[in-house]
Amino acid sequence: MPGPMASTPSAGTAAPPGTSYGKALSLLASLFFMWGFITVINGVLLPHLRSVFELDYTQTTLIESVWFIAYFFASIPSAKLIERVGYKRSIVTGLLIMAAGALGMTLAASLPSYGVTLAMLFVIASGITLLQVAANPYVTVIGPPETGSSRLNLVQAFNSLGTTLAPLFAGYLILGRSRSGTADAGVQLSQAERFADAQSVILPYVLVAIVLVVLAVIIARFPLPALGASTQRAAKAERRQQSLWKHRNLVLGIPTMIAYLLAEIGVANLFINFVSQPQMTAITHDQASRYLALLWGGMMVGRFAGSFIMRTIPAERVLAVFAFGALVVVATATFTTGPLAMYALILVGLFHSIMFPTIFTLAIKGLGPLTEEGSGLMIMAIAGGALVVVQGWLADRYGLQNSFFLTMACEVVVLAYALWGSRVTHELAAPEVAAAE
Structure with a gap:
């Protein structure tokens, strides 16, 4: 984990930890809020697009797959951009890329076009990737190493605040104003109704684009503390002697993060379709979006609680408890029906809450x-x-409820990492925080 924050400002320019860094973290919390908000709009958008374009589960989850493929292609360019222009300019660039993608979504809705929708979601996700590469390590480094997980869980809680409000926002402006969102399950829409439904996406994304541009301007004018030279990429000669692959916690952390994301995204994006089934609750998609807000609300509560708990209990122990809890509630949703299955799936949000920042x-x-x-x-x-498209494929062939066996397997992977895989090997000297940008 990154090392301690310098007790005094470097170069006489950085403010004391209690002031400058606190303000910086407060501002960065708004970034976590926005990318959580935009990401979870997808959870409402997917059942909507499924009706508009008449998609099966595989095609529906492919939309989310395109979103996450952007993380693969944009991560390395993002790291190089941060190295070249610094954290603050990279964050501003990421926000503007997201704003451009949000405006592009209005074009996709006007056509309407499945292909353009995929392309614009890729653009938005690329901007979020840049923010993720910049903000997550930044938050982890500017503070004592023993509270790194606590600090990242705290700002991730604001991410969860965004994910909690997004289903209500999108449910009202998209599903609540569309025929597909208010119709009973199984109702077939006419071509004219599907075209009208597509237009309901325009207003929400225009509003999102405006907020992103305003936030970019604010951050561009804010003096963020800079990370010291020791947090930058090691010199080529030094890197020849230091291999990332000697660190078991990192090597095993990568597949664990993949497993966790597959579990989280699968639950969130199939939730509305899951609970709307006749054997579950038989409610409309608009009504189901309000229950989706409870799932993300549980994640927010869990992150605030996790931030407090990890001040006294080791992060890996907390992760193990939450992973076991997630396994239990996913199994309950997989093997039962009715309201019990729905509420079990809602509880997954609480147990998933601390997983991303802690892993x-x-x-x-x-x-x-x-x-x-x-x-x-x-x-x-x-x-x-x-890989959520794999769950979509399973849902098409073996049933939506049976597809959650894949989610159960993912929870087992996270539990194993918490109990064994997260142990540190070949620990290196810690970095420091330096002057303000």
């Missing part, structure tokens, strides 16, 4: 000057969310 910080612990490169690999692992 991330455990994986980059002890990397020292290789922290930036290790962080880039962990962000690239988010592309594992693209």
Whole structure:
């Protein structure tokens, strides 16, 4: 894990930890909020697009796969951009890329076009990838190493605030204003109704684009503390003697992050279709979106609680407890029906809450000057969310409920990492925080 924050400002320019860094973290929390908000709009968008374009589950989850494929292709260019222009300019660039993609979604809705929708979601996800590569290690580094997981869980809680509000926002402006969102299950829409439904996407994405541009302007004018030279990529000669692949916690952290993302995205994006089934609750998609907000609300509560708990209990122990809890509730949703299955799936949000930030910080612990490169690999692992198309394929062939056996397997992987795989090997010297940008 990244090392301690300097007790005094370097170069006489950085503010004391209690002031400058606190303000920086507060501002960065807004980034976590926005990318969580935009990502979870997809959870409402997918059942909507499934009706508009008459898609099966495989084609529907392919939309989400394209979103996460962007993490694979954009992670390395993002790391190189950060190295070249710094964290603050990279964050501003990421926000503007997201705004451009959001405006592009209005074009996709106007046509309407499945292909353009995929392309614009890829653009938005590329901007989010840049923010992820910059913000996650940044938050982890600017503070004591023993509270890195706690600090990242805290700002990730604001990410969860965005994910909690997004289903309500999108449910009202997209599903609530569309025929597919308010119709009973199984109702066939006419071509005119599907075209009208597509237009309901325009207003939400225009509003999102405006907020992103305003946030980019604010951050461009804010003096973020800079990371010291020891957090930058090690010199080529030094890197020949330091291999990322000697660090078991990182090597095993990558597939664990992939498994976790597959579990989280599968649950969130199939939730509305799952609970709307006749054997579950037989409610409309619009009504189901409100229950989806509860799932993400549980994630927010869990992250705030996890941030507090990890101040006194080791992160790997907390991760093990939450992974076991997730396994139990997913199994309940898989083997039962009715409201019990729905509420069990809602509880998955609570147990998934601390997984991303905790796996991330455990994986980059002890990397020292290789922290930036290790962080880039962990962000690239988010592309594992693209494998949700596998769950869509399973749902088409074996039934939606049976597809959650894949989710159960993912929870087992996270549990094994918490109990054994997260142990640090070949720990390196820790980086420091330097002057303000």
